[in-house]
Amino acid sequence: MVWRRRHIWDPFEELRQMEEWMERAFGDVGRDYIGRRALPGVTGEALAESATPYVDIREKEGKVIVAADMPGVEKGDISINIVGDTLEIRADKKEEKEEEEGGYIRRERSYRRFYRSIPLPTAVDMDKADATFKNGVLQIEMPKIAGGEEVKKIEVK
16 A cells, blocks of 8 residues: 655644734735745745845935945846935846756756835935945945025914
8 A cells, every 4th residue: 555645744834824814814914014925935936035235324524325235246236226315225136056967957046136215314416426336335425415404494373
């Protein structure tokens, strides 16, 4: 007699079911703020790994300086946009590896995304913004616009 297993035990299956019940009862609680599932997916499910880079923001000598940690990313994969008073940093890194050994082929694909939206503390001159990337750290310098911090007092009538 041949015994066959109907299922391969997945330790996260019960948690996934609970997550689905919670989503039905309370809305989308099982996902984090960028839309990923909080628990790992089913075996074989393709997942894109997303990361939010750590940033330091400072004002120095009439400039707003943003430094973002983006390890493993190439300079050509980075996109920087200033939309209104918000700085957007994104990078998409795709990698494919293939190994052939002893009649077997092993292929691995990975995809990683960096994204960060940063509200700027003051108005900046978009045309004079400058960015450098060295040793996995992206540094963006943006000159502040003079008069951007004017305060107008309004009297209550």
